Ligand SMILES: Nc1nc2c(c(=O)[nH]1)N[C@H]1C(S)=C(S)[C@@H](COP(=O)(O)O)O[C@H]1N2
């Protein structure tokens with residue numbers, strides 16, 4: 001098995017034309033459009049309207065789609081966040097390169113070689129940093145630009161793959177290595193006419209060595225095209241942007257790296273944040289009901305309210321529910337695993353009596369003591385909405 005590329009060319013081991021042929025059809029350049037304009041194509045899997053809300057090139061899961069599901073989010077309803085379009089990559093010609101001045105020898109792995117390495121499995125949530133952004137506008141009167149997700153830009157899957165640490169070890173880290181930069185093979189991202197290059201975001205070496213996977217399976221099947229086939233990064237607890245899909249190469253560097261995805265976006269800007277902003281890392285605490293938005297429930301009957309809570313900083317240790325707009329709170333019962341970096345499913349019985357509109361809220365606490373506040377702290381790009389979401393339901397007699 002030829003694992004080591006000894007050409008000495010650390011950026012590319014094959015001619016650009018051949019590299020482009022990895023994509024079927026060949027890479028397309030697509031200009032960015034407002035995220036709210038629906039666009040045909042882009043996502044390969046079906047997006048039935050009972051499971052998804054379309055947001056331009058991306059698709060949000062409807063939370064009622066998790067009702068009756070097990071711990072994991074099935075791939076057919078897992079949200080998709082694409083900067084451009086899902087590329088169709090031929091695994092027979094795909095290679096993963098690990099290169100840069102932070103490794104002793106660049107390596108190049110085929111799909112088969114990757115699958116032959118010792119693998120691990122982990123139940124991990126992937127969540128967009130902008131999940132919940134719509135509520136800055138609808139609940140706090142602080143609209144932020146970007147996809148107006150409610151709470152469906154999150155999912156938990158069972159990922160199987162090779163620890164990034166093992167690949168870095170094969171390439172031989174140099175003592176001065178500090179950052180890694182994974183890069184996707186999807187088309188380059190063009191924003192306001194400016195070519196930002198391929199989607200990529202640096203990761204500190206410490207995190208890369210901790211628990212990051214180069215995943216090739218999602219829920220015991222090869223990764224679906226929309227979720228990064230043939231391989232993607234899975235970065236537990238961190239903003240979804242860290243989990244680069246359609247991984248083509250990982251640069252390892254002895255100097256700190258940057259890209260538009262850690263300097264311009266995926267940064268906390270605004271009052272209370274450092275001048276120049278602060279890069280995002282771990283996700284915050286959130287909760288969602290497995291109910292339609294504006295669900296209708298019958299009065300005088302017992303309903304079991306189901307939902308899930310999650311946090312990027314630790315396992316969820318408690319969830320309280322309010323059915324009266326936040327005046328009173330009752331502890332929900334958790335069931336099944338409550339893994340750190342995945343989620344905790346919960347439920348609570350409720351018998352509504354008064355017909356009319358009601359507001360349901362769920363408030364979770366994680367093991368670090370982080371608890372969902374009444375209001376989320378604003379930031380200009382609308383990330384990390386951890387406030388109490390007012391879920392509207394109508395009780396009918
Ligand atoms: N190559 C590439 N990787 C990517 C993206 C992308 O557009 N291109 N989107 C990122 C963002 S912003 C998120 S939230 C997650 C979403 O993963 P999913 O589409 O599998 O749910 O993928 C990340 N990885």
Ligand SMILES: [Mo]
Nearest residue numbers: 128129240241
């Ligand atoms: Mo994202």
